[in-house]
Amino acid sequence: MIGTTGTAPAGPARRRALVIGGGLAGMLAAAALRGAVEEVLVVEGDELPDGPLPRRGLPQARHAHMFWSGGVHAAEAVLPGITDRWLAAGANRIPIPTGMVALSAQGWFRRWGRETHFVLGCSRDLLDSVVRDHVLAPGGVTVLSRTRVEGLTGSASRVTGVRVRGLDGRERAVEADFVVDASGRASRTPRHLERLGVRPAPERSLDLGLVYATRVFRAPEGAAGFPIVSVQSDPRSGRPGQSASILPVEDGRWIVTQTGTRAGEPSGDAEDFAAFPRGLRHPVVGEILSGLEPLTDVSLSRSTRNTRRYFERVRDWPERFVVLGDALAAFNPLYGHGMSVAAQTAAVLRGAVDAHGVEAPGLARRVQRAMAKPVDAAWELAMGQDVFYPEARGGGPSLKDRVLARYVDRLVRTSCGRFSMVEDLSDVTSLQAPLTTLVRPRVLLGAVRGPQYPPLDGPPLTARELAVVHGGGAAG
Template sequence: MAGTTPSRSRVLILGGGLSGTLAAAALAPYSDGVDIVERHALPDTPRARRGLPQARHAHMLWSGGADAIESLLPGTMEMWLGAGAHRIPLPNGMVSLSPGGWYRRCWPEAQYLISAGRDLVDWAVRTRALALPGVRLLSGAEPVRLLGTRTRVTGAVIRHRDGTEEVREADLVVDATGRSSRAPNWLAGLGLPAVPETVVDAGVAYASRRYKAPVDTACWPVINVQVDSRLAGPGSGGTILPIEGGEWMVSLAGTRGGQPTSAQSRFTAFARTMRSPLIAEFLDRCEPLGPVIVTRNTTNRRRHYERLRVDGFVALGDSATALDPLYGHGMSAAAQGARALRDLASNRDIGSKGFARRAQRAIGRPAAAAWLLAVTQDAAFPRTIGKRPTFADRVAARYVNRLITTACSDFTVVEALTDVMTLQTGGAVLARPRVVLAAIRGPRLPPLAGPDLTPAEQAVLLGRPAPAPTT
């Protein structure tokens, strides 16, 4: 019951990535112990690890996710920034071409994002989570099946690197094994029905490359050319993120029929074919630091575990809702899901009947908001596979497009859209009277003819020394 002191239970987390360590942070204060099972060795420094191919691509941690992580693991923000991550104000810290035009940068800060390499983001979270009392990491081991009945999961069988197997019992098992999760098959092995799924696949492929930045990245903005699903043919877009070490992480993306490749000679050429050549023009001024890395596993896939009647099992992050990385919401949705899990565990016994279903619904709410942001765009591309837009979807999309166009010259709208994009608020804010009135009124200023660049940013394009940043 709410308001009572919950009894304490054992937790088994499958997967030691970002979602798994956030789940440990959420549940450790309310359990007798948390065991994390991870197949690969996890480094104790912010360097690359096996089992995380998406770390080679640009990751934006929106303020909604960063705030959730900080609430779960106080001090993480300080670790990120101390290791070279950048806190970038929004919207003024982003040079962005939206489907409605170039955004202005004269507005005050509404939200922010953390710009860093994925390895750095995960390292700080992992370090703080593994330092919590009762949290233990079992690396070099992987789950092979769940234990229990069709009404309750009671643990998992773990296979160690030497091939031996071990039974691990738990009052709650959290699946955080990501897109490749085998949990639907494991649950079927216990006699449960198939997990309902919704799939939207725009065939997005990512090509990414690191560059040595030609300028001090401390005050450098995010450069972003957004995909426009209203245009005929495949969509394409790209991002330059300033990250630690004086580097840029550059990711380019294209939908089915127009994907980038791993050819190094074609990377900048692909950027030049996008709606604006701005990213290509910046890449002409800097030195690549490695090969082009391509990823094609980008399908939006939502597994509706909340519809199952089973206790003792919860899925978090990509295991439950995998999102097209194009919109950058995966980490933030997982973080907010972990925070929701923490809030529920603070008032209810983790092992009690009905806890898992309540937890899955709570986890699903922030994931549903991110899901709508992704699939509303992806479903509109002509060669998308899966759920197609309904009439209501098309009406909503037209309204959102009107907002996007208006946001290029109206702070009321850009603030609302920024709050939604960063997952600080739900989509209901877009229906507030002042936002609707602004959309009806439309743009208040003529569109910008080009990107809103500072003198320092323009100097880089011209190949000149950048002026010293002003304070």
Template sequence: MDSRSDRGMDRGTDRGKDLRRAVVLGAGFAGMLTASVLARHAAEVVVVDRDRLPAGPLARPGLPQAHHGHLLMASGAESLEALLPGFTDSLTAAGARRLALPGDLLSLGPHGWLPRIREASHGWCLSRDLLDWIVRERVLADPAVRLEPGVHAEGLCGDARRVTGVRLRGDEWPDGHELAADLVVDATGRGSRAPRWLAGLGLPEVAEERVDCGLVYATLLVRPPDRAAGFPSVSIQTGPGAGPGRAGVIFPIEGGRWLVTLSGTRGVELPRDEPEFHAYARALPHPLIADLLSACRPLDRVRRYGNTADRRRRYDRCRRWPDGFAVVGDAVAHTNPAYGHGLSVAAGGVLALARTLERHGPDRAGVTGDIQRAVHRGTRAAWSLATAQDIHYPDVVGAHPTRADTLRARLADRLQAAAARADGTGGDADAILATLIRLGTLKAHPTALARPATLRALLHPPTPAPTPDPAPPLTPTEQSALPQAPHHTSPHP
């Protein structure tokens, strides 16, 4: 090994830390958060990434999903605040949009428009490039953290009992190099090769769960007219069980821009250019997004993305797990991005890693196995919410609804119907809507559904609901932001 790559190992624990060197594979969102945690325990943290990262909130080749809308749920923001104190202040300073939910959301579902009552939870809208840049800038300010761009991992060093480093290749080491480490963490995302690397050490095959409803989405970055400044987020969708799913979402992001995303499950053809994009938006169950889009100026081409299956690797079930190695973020689990949980689950997983290391110490035998179990626990809620809906779309791959799944879907539909009657007076419907919002932002546990208001809605058939108002619940200011089109307050034929 060259002297430059081993300088931290020579220092040992002269900074009073338990580890000499930790290596993080992947310099994305989860990877950089992990580096911030490991810098508390290691004299040197080396972060490697195959990309050369931009010096600012700009796109990079290895993250094609960054062109699309991202939500940071309340739970994820709390995890980030715990990992990087003051982080939400940085979001505000950078122009990220905080959405009070449901008030700052115009959402149309099977039971009509969602009532815009008092805040039950919140989320943050911003570009993925900006989010990653804020995290990266904070973490790389720590002198213990060193970034090695243009480098990728080819495998692990060590054996089935302990990982002792990682084999790297890239600009710095074109002929390959073994970098010794006390701890290696894989944060390489959906393309992680950790199962193959573990098999190379003689460990059993890792079980994997996968549910794929075939969702594809297309996004257009636009500049809305000045009169639409501050307009709420918009979501229009059909529900599972009613044929292929179709949806449209407007994400207001920094710089006064919007990311407009249209999506469809298996059996639906997504647009590839602007004329098709406008036509698809016009065919949604309500013309609101199409009307708003008609007044916007495009800032980019239409971009499509289709790697959206729910996928979870069950590292927590491995009976043997090597010391010195852990996996976090999308490399462990990722769900259909339509539900907006990915960033929050990843941040929560890194927080679980941090708490496990604090509780047990980074050099204790078996601590990395504890980390995998803790990370897995943080995936359960998002996994259940996503797969419980995705299995009901046509031609889903990987799972099919059972009678129990069908019953749960009916009960969930009953709750959504009850929530659609919320009126802000504090009754059962308000309580149910608040609970569903908190579940959707991962701020509540499913046991919250056992509350009296929810049980009453589940046990007693609701009275026939009035016909939903076809017009979105707009304020006068929001109404004035719409183009003067005769159809914007009527349902699409």
């Protein structure tokens, strides 16, 4: 157990920052604040595990999580050395596009011969535990676990702490000089702010009815360095969105995740799990799975609504309070952007408090506005696809959505046959560059020219990879 206690740390009065939520976003926020105050208190409803183990409040952790290089770089800025710690713990550094076999809505991506970006491949349990250990080991951060935040204290002009309820059922106030909400999708910040008299923020939500089904398999012999394999759906086909992916993770395991929108959902049945990927736009994932040994049952998750809260638009935003991570914007996990955005928003917080301190007037509002930039990039990418799925609830595509979608389709089709477009498009999808990158002259010219090479007619697996899949080990 980590820092399990029923009371806040005692001692002389000193500056304290408080973080609501002890997940990845919360721990990165704690790390961002650690040098700016004498004490950081993380309030968490769960009992945080020792080591890379599941926790009750994060059921979606069982599914494949891709941590894009844009997010990894941001996490490194907040926690120097964290990338090496992940790799030492068993995470895979998977080069993109060389380490990815993916069927996009516009065709198969080529693997080319040169890395432009990368993905960190590991279980969410391992990723979180390494960050937790790194943040808590040096001291200065304390976890108040199995404790629920019931509300904020202060006024509409300034937040001064939180009200918490522990296992004893009693409610009490915990004061803080700065408060961050990193409590995730279940955040109650809109309600808490309303009670303080803060005007509500605009909000947009889109629900695809998306269901995730995941099973972990033992990787075949000789599979070290095997690529990510992904068959994506086509949002504009008029059919439910169905996809499947294989993510190589630590300890010689592969996480296989399948997704489906309304009327196309996967089930928790083992036989259905084997059959589902064979019915996709290409059966490659199902074919690869046919000879693998399952290590777990099928896990299902349904909490995948896209939600964006525009706190940066609240004119009289209270001092000393910031919202980040999924509490600010929760994305369809299919795109792998949630963790990267959490890291990038934590990096924004780190830069601001390092430069100005937590007590600077107007800091919270400036930080909230700055966080909108990485959030908007991921949001536009997700909504530009998801709004087209049939039976999506939350409004149909706007004219802007349609124009952007047609343009992105053109870029993706071009990137399947032109390397320069791969670089530019991956800069954006990996969240290493803003969405405006896609309208630079070089990108516009590439889109006009179109693909340099004809489309591939099948998955670009190497002879060695095919031998591994078909039981030939590393031969081939």
